Amino acid sequence: MEGGVGLSSNEEKAKKGLEGTGLNLPVNHHGNLRSASSDQNLEEILHNIKSSKTPAVINYGASWCRVCSQILPTFCKLSNNFPKLSFVYADIDECPETTLHIRYTPTFHFFRDGEKVDEMLGAGEERLHDRLWLHS
Template identity: 65%
Template sequence: MIMSSRASSSSSKQGKHRCHVCRDILSTFCNLSNKYPKSVFIYADVDECPEATKDIRYTPTFRFFRDGDRVDEFYGAGQQRLCDRVWLHS
């Protein structure tokens, strides 16, 4: 899904709908998708997309890709950290 994206940069969030930290940061993730329309933003729930999220150890996990290659990743919440990383990789 992410690897076939034609956008030069993409961000993905893997989380669980039952995880309060994942729910809290989701609105920030969605707002960033509006702020950076040239980037692709993908959300995958670990319970609903087990094949796409099989190597996720912690939720939420944020991954950043450039031209199909993973260039960055971090775990946990942190609105400013997420904003900074999206800005850096967009």
């Protein structure tokens, strides 16, 4: 290593998902908020959403995206207001193969009865709240 300091194996493993954002996020009180940490994990979550038919919303974001970082605390806070909805955060850099179809961050996909029924591009607390209310 030239001029660098060695990292321990724990430090080399970067935090992923919601923890990897580095943001101070509200605590989820209902257990209805998850984050996908890999393509395989996101595929499992999508399979569960489609087979359980539980209403769900997926927030496709990126840790480097300023707009994503601004709306993510609201997304987490709203998970407490809509306990019957399943909330998922998926970082496009951690799930690159599964998120190839995402062209704009943040993108929100809304599911009902196992099917995607709506999509919202961009942020906006009131817009997001209204869509969650509509699909809950």
